Amino acid sequence: MANELILTFLKAGLHTTLQDEGRVGSQNLGVPVGGALDSTSAKMANHLVGNKGNTPLLEITMTGPEILFDSDALIALTGAPFELYCDEKVIENNTPIYIKGGSVIKFGKIKSGCRAYLAVAGNWKATKWQGSVSPILQLNEATPDSLIKKGSKIQIESSLLNKTGSWDKNRHTPIIAHRVRLRVKPGPEFESISRTAIAKFFGQGHKISQDANRMGYRLTTELISEEEREEMISSGIVPGTIQITGSGQPIILLNDAQTTGGYPRIANILSEDMDQLAQLKPGDEIWFSIE
Incomplete structure (x- = not known):
């Protein structure tokens, strides 16, 4: 009834x-x-x-x-x-x-x-x-x-x-941590990104900055120098895409993000790991591993 x-x-x-x-x-x-x-x-x-x-x-x-x-x-x-x-x-x-x-x-x-x-x-x-x-x-x-x-x-x-x-x-009941390791696949521009930036990406933890909402999580790490930064023609992105922005910092795009972007796509988080990402907040730490 x-x-x-x-x-x-x-x-x-x-x-x-x-x-x-x-x-x-x-x-x-x-x-x-x-x-x-x-x-x-x-x-x-x-x-x-x-x-x-x-x-x-x-x-x-x-x-x-x-x-x-x-x-x-x-x-x-x-x-x-x-x-x-x-x-x-x-x-x-x-x-x-x-x-x-x-x-x-x-x-x-x-x-x-x-x-x-x-x-x-x-x-x-x-x-x-x-x-x-x-x-x-x-x-x-x-x-x-x-x-x-x-x-x-x-x-x-x-x-x-x-x-x-x-x-x-x-x-x-989910196990919720302040430090997680997320699995990724290489992004479309992975091979064009410097080996130094790739080493930084996989070789250290990345803190989530205060610039974090349902559109995306900007990380505090600077992966590339000002001289290396470049934009590209806008291309398709999906939730879990990780771009290197004009500031040289990675940003993880989430469900409310735009559907195209003009920054290099270094990696994509596996869909199975996105729920863990959703429970992180500013100050929490992410490590990445390639799948």
Whole structure:
């Protein structure tokens, strides 16, 4: 039996958005992929409450929102572990939780990582563009429900009869570290980049700078000198492409990045390692290894 549920955001959090699996197949039109950065955690949250994998859910970055539920609901939070409260009572991450209408969900401190995913059982009534609710930063009016602000409301056709999914928390809860090794394949311009820059790329750790968001992570390392820097004709890029920018620093492009770029592409991160990348934040360290 379904009931209408409205989520009212008493606080928005640092950067809370509505996400799904994104817009795969529209990159030839210049449309970014978008979608949840940690796709495994997002799918697991939906699985726990019995939703289909592409059901919208909330992606919560670093600081969480405060949400009023006006009706009974089934929720699950996965990804980066937060201190989580329902009406001041501590509730668990990584498990389905039934909450009563009138309850307020609050987020405390984040324990590790960067992004968490909050799923709510039911059919989310949110505006889609090109088949997805994921916001387009250059075209926010296309998905007006998806960039959460204080006072935002989301309507859900909620069903407490949804079959919840089983999940072995000890097996599937992500291990989130501040230093990771990511596997890459050589990029199209790999052979034209100096051996010195290649040695720096693979031979040391790279800190994530403060210039880090859903479009990309700029790293602090300077790989090439000013004399070596050059631009090229814009070419296609995908989430996980690593370019060497005009500053000589590498930048890792993420889901909301443009679909073409004019800097040398030194490498591409394997898709299987992108979820780890999504949980990193400024100051964390990345080492690269060639696959």
